Amino acid sequence: MAGSVITTSDGVRLRVSDTGGGGIPLVMLHGWGQTAALFEGQLVGLADSRRVIAYDMRGHGLSDKPDHGYRIARLAADLRDVLEGLGIERADLLGWSMGASVIWSYLELFGSARVRSLVLVDQPAAVLAWPWTTEERSAETGAILPIDGLTELAASIAADEDGDVVQSFVRSMFSEPVDERVWRVVSEQIRQTPVHAAVPLLLDHAAQDWTDVLGLIDVPVLVIGCEGSHVGVRSQRELAARIPGAVVHVFERDAVSSHFPFLEATESFNGLVEAFLSGVTSSASTGVEKRGDTRSQLSQPVRA
Template sequence: MSTFTTADGCKLDYHLAGSSSSERTLVLLHGWSQSRAMFDRVIPMLARHYRVVSYDQRGHGESDHPTHGARIARLARDLDELLTHLHIEQADFAGHSMGASVLWSYLDLFGSAKVSSLIIIDQPSACTILPWLDPAEAAKVGAIVDFPGAEAFCKSFLGPDAASVRHDFLVSMLTRQISGEDLEWLYQENLKLDGGFGSRLLLDHIMQDWRDVLPRIDVPTLVIAGEVSHVNPASQKWSAERIPGAQLRTFTAEEGGRTLPVLRAARAFRGRLALLPRCPASAAYPGTRRLLMCL
C-alpha cells in the first residue's frame, strides 16, 4: 500500500503494478461507493503491458474519509495531484460510472495534455432531469431522475433503512450470476463510504451535466454500455455519437452486459480495452496503435 496527501490534507491510498519502465501507463478510476479493489482481478493481466495505477478516491476504500471535498471537481483535482505526485506526463484512463464523471471533470478543468485515450464505462452525461432538459432530450442522454427523486435517493442513504438501500442499489448494478461471496465482498467495500459524505458526493455527481464536454474530447475514446445495465445503453450511444471519433461497444446480457464489468474475468475486460479506436500513430495520438496491439 502507498499513500500520498493532497493539497487539502486528504491521504489517498494508491497501488502501482507493472514495470516502471513500461511505455504506457493506465490509470483506473472506480465508481461511487466502490474502491480500487474492484480492479484487482484484471490488474495482473494489464500489468503485463502497462504500468497500472489504481487508487481509492477520497472517502472510499482505504483512503481518508474527510468531511470536506464531497464534489466531483475536488476528485478531479485529486487525480491531477496524483499524476503530479507520480510524475505521470501521459497516460490512458478508464473510468467506471462516477469515475467517468471524474474524468470528464478532469478534462474540463485541466485539458487533455496528459491524456492519451479514454474508456468511459456505463455513465450518462446527465443523470438528473435538469431544468434545461425537456423530457425527450433527458431520455436520450440517460437522465431518469427528477429533482424530488434525486433528493429522496440521496436521503435514503442517510435514513434508518440505509443499509438495505445500499445493498439493493448494489444488487441493481450486478449480474444475477454473481456469487454470494462476491456480492458480500462488494457490499463490505461499499460500506466503507460514509453515508453522509457519500450522500453529498452522490448529489453533486448526479446534478452534473457533462454534455458540453463531450464534443471537446480530442483523444481516442471508447464508450462501453451494457444491454441490461441500469444505465440505458441508448444513452451511451448518444454520448459516443457526440465524442469525435469515439467507438461504442454494447455488451449483451449473454456477454455479461451489466455494470461493474471489472468483476468479469480478466480476458473479458481485456476485450473491452482492446476496442479502443485503432487510430494510426500520429502527432496527435503517438503510440496509440502500439498500445492497442499489446492489449
C-alpha cells in the same frame, strides 16, 4: 504490486495500487461508493503489457475520509494530484460510472495535456432528469433519476444506520440474479464509504450534465455500455456519437447483466481495453494520437 499513498493539495491521503513498469500507464477511476479493489482483475490481467494504477478516492476504501471535498470538481483535482504525485506526464484514463464524470471534470478544469486516451465505462452524460427535461432528452443523455427520487434516496441513505439502503440501491444495478462472487466484492466495498461522504457526493455527482464537454474531447475514446445495466444502452451510443471519433462497444445481456462489466466478464473486458489501448499505441507510432485536426478547446492546465 506496490502500494503507496499520495497526499492531495488539501492534505487528504489517497491509497494507490500500482503495478509498476514503464511506458504510458493506465489510471483507473472507480464509481460512487466503490473502491479500487473492484479493479483487481485489471490490475492483474492488464499488467503484463502495461503499468496499471488504481486508487481509492477520498471518502472511499482505504483513503482518508475527511469532512470536506465531496464534489466532482475536487475529485478531479485529486486526480491531478495523483498524476503529479506519481510523476506521470502522460496517461490513459479509464473511468467507470462516477469515475467517468471525474475524468470529464478533469478535462474541463485542467485540459488534456497529460491524457493520451480515455475509456469511459457505463456512465450517462447526465444522471438527473430535471422537471423540464423531456423524455427524449433523458433517453439521449441517460438521465435515470427524477429530482424527487434523488432527494428521497439521499435522505434514506443519510438516515440508514445499517447501510441497507445503499446495498439495495447497488443491487438495483443488476438486471439478473447476481453472481455470488461479484456481489460479495461489491457489497463489501460499498460499506467502506461513510454517510458523510456518500450523500453530498451523490447529490453533486447526480446534478452534473457533461454534454457540453463531450464535443470538446480531443483524444481517442472507447465507450463501453452494457445491455444488462441500469444505464440505458442508447445513452452510451449517444455519448460516443457526441465525442469526435469515439468508438463504442456494448456487452450483450448474456455476457454482462449489470453495471459491472469488469467483474462479470473480466477476460473479455480486459481484452477489449487492451486492444483499444494497443491501437492507440499503433496510431502514436505514426504521430497521430488525437482524432481530428482542431486544437483542443478544453481549458489550459490550472491549479485548483
